[in-house]
Amino acid sequence: MVNARWLRLGPALLTLCLLRQPGVTMAADRARIGVQETGALLMRREFAESMPDPVLINQHGERLRFFTDLVKGHAVVINFFYTDCQNSCPLTNVTIRNLRSDFTTTVGRSVRFLSITAKAQTDTPEVIAPYARQHALDSAHPDVPDWQFLTGNPDEIRALRWHLGMREMDPVIDNDPSQHAATLVVGNHATGRWAKINPLIRPSLVREKTQRIIGWTSAQRYADIRAEVAASASGAPLPNPVRTAREVSLPAEPRDPTLPVLGILQAPLAGVERSGSQVSTSPLRGKVTVYGRIYTLCPHGSQAVLATMKRLNDTFAETGEFHLVALSPASPRETPEFFQTFANIAGADREDPWWFVTAGRQQINHFTQIGLGLEPPRPLPAEERLHPLEEEEHDLRLVLVDQQGRIRGRYEVFHPDPFLSQEAAWQIGADTAELLSTPPLTTTSP
Structure with missing residues (x-):
């Protein structure tokens, strides 16, 4: 990180x-x-x-x-x-x-x-x-x-x-x-x-x-x-370095963005969405997708992750080519009904392209570590917990995946240095706009 x-x-x-x-x-x-x-x-x-x-x-x-x-x-x-x-x-x-x-x-x-x-x-x-x-x-x-x-x-x-x-x-x-x-x-x-x-x-x-x-x-x-x-x-207009997807004109010919390719998302994840329906990340191929792992009892970092996801949703949801996925291991407390309330508090409407997905802990760990390249969770000793049920510390980076399932960036939007957090939040927005301004070269199934 x-x-x-x-x-x-x-x-x-x-x-x-x-x-x-x-x-x-x-x-x-x-x-x-x-x-x-x-x-x-x-x-x-x-x-x-x-x-x-x-x-x-x-x-x-x-x-x-x-x-x-x-x-x-x-x-x-x-x-x-x-x-x-x-x-x-x-x-x-x-x-x-x-x-x-x-x-x-x-x-x-x-x-x-x-x-x-x-x-x-x-x-x-x-x-x-x-x-x-x-x-x-x-x-x-x-x-x-x-x-x-x-x-x-x-x-x-x-x-x-x-x-x-x-x-x-x-x-x-x-x-x-x-x-x-x-x-x-x-x-x-x-x-x-x-x-x-x-x-x-x-x-x-x-x-x-x-x-x-x-x-x-x-x-x-x-x-x-x-x-x-x-x-x-x-009198010429000054260049604006921050552009939303709505302001970016599509090039005549497909081109590959200048962002690095950090890996390829292979196997999809299947889980239960806040609506109660079974979903799979496989149909998200062809869209620019941002993944984040959250913990509903996390008193600090997950809130920063959700706030950044909310800003991305507000900016890019109307494009129809963008999706957000918040992931959390299933537990007796985190039912679809609980997640629906949690999503409402985070500012995610039902019609937004923003899933709140739960799956087994082993499935979530495999997908976030092997698939997204995040660090494994670290068990928290009792004396370090800010909440009695906060059992582990997990990687809070957001992961940006392009239309071909390639990982194009990991962003530490929660950081002890507020300046770095702000820069990471700005950067994932700029990189998302760049990917959305680029027609997909190919669209394949995993």
């Missing part, structure tokens, strides 16, 4: 805040700011100049020094991945692919994208090469930024990761590649600007934040604002 570790900055990446104090003269103020700016610049330079310089091997088999050959004198976007990662890595790759395309006509080859494996023991150059061909699609444009996929000595890569501020205090977690943080380390060695950026937030924010750091000139760093000002002056 996406976690908040990307928020932890290494000591070398701290930002100095320059605040004007009342009663200080302008001359003294300028002198103080000058000292602080000089200190910040030296700190950033020290971070870069003390960067480890291990020999790494790229997808072409070339041996390169990390700092000397790849970072020095360049703008860089650095992330960690591993080739069999099925969670945040495919999403991060989509973000990098979009940034690479966006920056082709602005900063061009002065920026380099450096993806370093967190699993160097098994991610050899032979393993990385086909992975790189799959994700770093070739471009005929002469200014498309370079994207290196790198492996090397595991101990040296760990030291590099630690220097970049991505280290867990718990050694068990730190040594587990599946726990690596989804983070972009963005910097410009020449200008001394460095920052960490979450690649899973709103794409326009990722592009804006990255552009502010890697740009060589003010014109490059604020090219987006200049474009908006120019468009406003000419």
